Amino acid sequence: MNSRWIFQKLTPPFSSWISSFRVLSSAALFSSQTPKYSLNYAETSTLLSVCRREGNLRLGSSLHASVIKDLQLYNLNLPYNFLNALVVWNSVIAMYWKCGELGNALKVFDDMTVRDTISWNSIISGFLANGEFELGFGYFKEMLGSVIYRFDQASLTAVLSACDGIDYLGVCKMLHGLVTSAGYDTEITVGNALITSYFKCSCFDSGRRVFDEIMERNVITWTAVISGLVQNEFYEEGFNLFVKMRSGLVSPNYLTYLSALSSCAGLQALKEGCQIHAIVWKLGIQSDMCVESALMDMYSKCGSLDDAWRIFKLAQMTDEVSMTVLLVGFAQNGFEDEAIQIFVKMVKEGIEIDANTISAVLGVFDTGTSLGLGKQVHSLVIKKAFGANIYVNNGLINMYSKCGELEESVKVFTKMQQKNQVSWNSIIAAYARHGDGFKALLLYEEMKSQALKPTDVTFLSLLHACSHVGLVHRGMEFFDSMQKLYRITPRMEHYACVVDLLGRAGLLNEANSFIKGLPMKPNALVWQALLGACGIHGNMKMGKYAADQLAIAAPDSPVPYVLMANIYSSRGKWKERARTIRQMKEVGVAKQTGISWIEIERKIHSFVVADQMHPQSDAIYGILLLLLRHMRDEGYHMLDKMFILNYIEEAENASYM
């Protein structure tokens, strides 16, 4: 084979065709057998770059073969051809590494008698882009030590963009020093790469500082810093810079708008999000798939699920990303079943299921979601080899823990090679949720010994754990160290946890004065915690107070009435109970019917109170009564004694017995 056959249908001069090759697919050039024309250097390297872009190894390697052959024919090793030959060899190297053929790329590089900076940059990028970091950085070092070859801005951006993750922070800093000492700090591409790398290495301050001190900013500089901030959850800072950018001379581009939409999603800034929607509409890019997903995400995170749904319905194309956005949108807006349905639909329709989709659907699982389905998702994880993905594993820990399989959670956690704070938070919460508060605290100690800093969520789990094993003192110590040692400002959720901690332990007065001392107005969560504690300890007086406060803080909630009614009935105050129920109906707050269910052989059986709909209803009630009699006979009187005795009495008089 040689390259000439490719051009049978084309007319010379080829040079004029070169620009059209850039848009032509190489496959379109793949037809003839009759060799007519010979390719010059420029044509060869252009075609090679088309192959590189398309990953067309087949055509690329035959071009390589023809180059070798032409070298013999035309004696390209002659000195005056050297630069041209160099360009061709560099193109061959680049073509090979883009096709993943590092071995071939390296062989060409090694065989070259003369190389230039581009050859070195190409082989370095090749290794780095294919995950061979040691080799890539190794060749870069060799280049640094060379007296013949000089690195340039492209070498620097190549190694900088490989600095991805905290492990590379040291390298990144070293390169920053090199940039300055070699005088490349005025080079805009280098500055942009530095910003991006610092953000990828979680060194946000340095990234921001490079941005602040950079001489010249183009749209990429702005977008790099905005997206860096947004991807690391500094939504407000990112959005503010976007606003600042719009009042300056550099116009945002399509990628800037994507990041700006992400910031609105993170800030739940619906109004600002709508404004950006208007801008992208005006620019005519509102139907771009990425823009659509970003818009959907913004709307659903701002609570406007309807708008997200409308965009999805009207979209010409949807893919796994937009469906995942919708899935999370459903889940976070209270439509868990619909979220699961989207996942099922994706699997059935053969839509690509990636690690993001898996972790998203795992997040939908809650107490009562079918464990069987969870196991199916787990088997998909194994089948798709997502076992090393930290988000997926964290999702599995939570799924199993919420579905009641603590041991499975522990198994996933133990097997994880890489653990982050979320992994530890999840396993601590899993033990707390299953009542093993001591083990949860033990794991916290272990987490600290791994040099992982606890987060605000860690403390929620710890307080929860302490609360359930009655470790009031320990819990208060955590609450203290959270603020003093870790500089975490407590959120309302933390306050509610402390109230729960004190209240459950019977320290209702302490809980109440804790609430009085709060630096902000307590919300419904806090009052509900106090009311719940009053329920446990049967304190009607403070319970009434908490219930009244809760009814003010959450006027649409049935909870104050229901919990208060329960307190009354546990104390045998039937009249007060009836009055509370009547009051609830008068206020018009709907109490959601409690449903319990059980999954037996892939079928879910659900029950509401006094349900007689099940085909085996009689038999079920028979067993229930049997159990209750056992409880009564064994003197079980810890909880809701009156309910049980009442129920047995009623049942024994009822017609179906």
Next chain:
DNA sequence: ATAGGGTTAG
């Protein structure tokens, strides 16, 4: 040199 979606408590 910039690129849409994912996990934690209640």
